[in-house]
Amino acid sequence: MHLNNTRGVLALAGLGLAAGLVAAAPAQAATSTIQIRPADMLAPTGTAGGGTQEFLAEGIHLKTVNDTDSFARGRFHVGVPLAQVTTVDYTWYGPSTPVDVGVKNYIDADADGKIDGELRGEHQYGGQDVWVNLDTQDFPDSALPDNFFRNHAPCFENTPAAGVTDPCGSWGGDGYHGTLANWTKTLQAATGKAPVLVDGGYALSGVVADGVLRQITYGPNQYVFTDQAKAAVVATAEAKRDTVNKRQKARIAGTVKPVGTAAKVTLQVKKNGTWTDVSTRDLAADGAYKFSAKTVKTGVNRFRVTVSETNSTAAGTSDVVKVHVLRKK
Known part of the structure; x- marks a missing residue:
C-alpha cells in the first residue's frame, strides 16, 4: 500500500x-x-x-x-x-x-x-x-x-x-x-x-x-x-405526495451521503409528541432509500429519517417531512 x-x-x-x-x-x-x-x-x-x-x-x-x-x-x-x-x-x-x-x-x-x-x-x-x-x-x-x-x-x-x-x-x-x-x-x-x-x-x-x-x-x-472526526452525513427526505387520504400510505424517499459501511436508515413518525421508529433497513451503496408507512392521524403527520453511526460516518437526521392526511369522503 x-x-x-x-x-x-x-x-x-x-x-x-x-x-x-x-x-x-x-x-x-x-x-x-x-x-x-x-x-x-x-x-x-x-x-x-x-x-x-x-x-x-x-x-x-x-x-x-x-x-x-x-x-x-x-x-x-x-x-x-x-x-x-x-x-x-x-x-x-x-x-x-x-x-x-x-x-x-x-x-x-x-x-x-x-x-x-x-x-x-x-x-x-x-x-x-x-x-x-x-x-x-x-x-x-x-x-x-x-x-x-x-x-x-x-x-x-x-x-x-x-x-x-x-x-x-x-x-x-x-x-x-x-x-x-x-x-x-x-x-x-x-x-x-x-x-x-x-x-x-x-x-x-x-x-x-x-x-x-x-x-x-x-x-x-x-x-x-486516523485522528480525523467521522464524516458528517446529509440525509434528504421528501414525500411522494404531501396530501393523502386516511387509508393511503405515506411514501418517503431520499438519499444519504456519504454512505458508511453497514449504515442503516430508519423511518420515524412523530406520535403523541415522541419520534417512533416505523421501519429500519440497510442503506444501499448509492445512498438511496424508499419507505412507505401508515399514517397515524388525520391532519398533519410528521416523518423523518435517521441514519446510524458507522466506523467512518457520524449519525444523521433528515429534516421533518409533513404529510397532510384527509378524511376519506
Whole structure:
C-alpha cells in the first residue's frame, strides 16, 4: 500500500521521513477498510521510556529514543478467524533495519471467547512468519495449560513440528514460530476448535526508531489509523405526495451521503409528541432509500429519517417531512 495524497506526503515530510525509508508488505486483498481512532484503542496501549505515540490524519507517529526501556504500543479489536489471516501485512514509513514495528496477533486458541496467547510478526521475517511473544500463562483467564503455544508451535528454530511440512524460515523471539497458516493448523489440531484472532496491535521497542504506521491488514479487513472526526452525513427526505387520504400510505424517499459501511436508515413518525421508529433497513451503496408507512392521524403527520453511526460516518437526521392526511369522503 502507498500513500498518494498530498496531505500524507506533507505529514511524512514534516516528520523528516524520507521516501527511501518506506517499508511495505504486499496487500492481502482486504475487502473492507476500518478506521481506528484513539477512542478505539484497548489496554495495553501507551508509551514508556520517552517513547512517542501520536495519532495523525493518516497514521500513528511512533518513536523510541533508546533500545532498552523505550517503547510505544497499541491494541484494538479485530475479531476474525485466524484462518483468514495468512500474511504479516502493514505499512510502515520509517527505518526498516535493524528492526521495524512489530504486529501483534492476540489469539483465542480454543474459541471460548478468551485470549490465550499473542503472536508477533515483522516484515523482515518473510511476511508470513510469527513467533510466540506471550503464552497462556501471561493471560490469567486462559483455560489452556501453561506454554500451550510453545508446545504447539509449528517450528522451534529450524526444526518443524511433527506433521508440519513447510520449511522453517527465519524467526524472532525465542525460536517458537511458524507461518500464520501453520499456526492455524497446529492450534486447531490441538484444541479441535478454529482459532480466532480477537485483537490486533503493534509495538515499537528494542530499537531507536522514528516512523509512521499507516495501516495493518488482518485477513479481509484493513485497519487504518486516523485522528480525523467521522464524516458528517446529509440525509434528504421528501414525500411522494404531501396530501393523502386516511387509508393511503405515506411514501418517503431520499438519499444519504456519504454512505458508511453497514449504515442503516430508519423511518420515524412523530406520535403523541415522541419520534417512533416505523421501519429500519440497510442503506444501499448509492445512498438511496424508499419507505412507505401508515399514517397515524388525520391532519398533519410528521416523518423523518435517521441514519446510524458507522466506523467512518457520524449519525444523521433528515429534516421533518409533513404529510397532510384527509378524511376519506
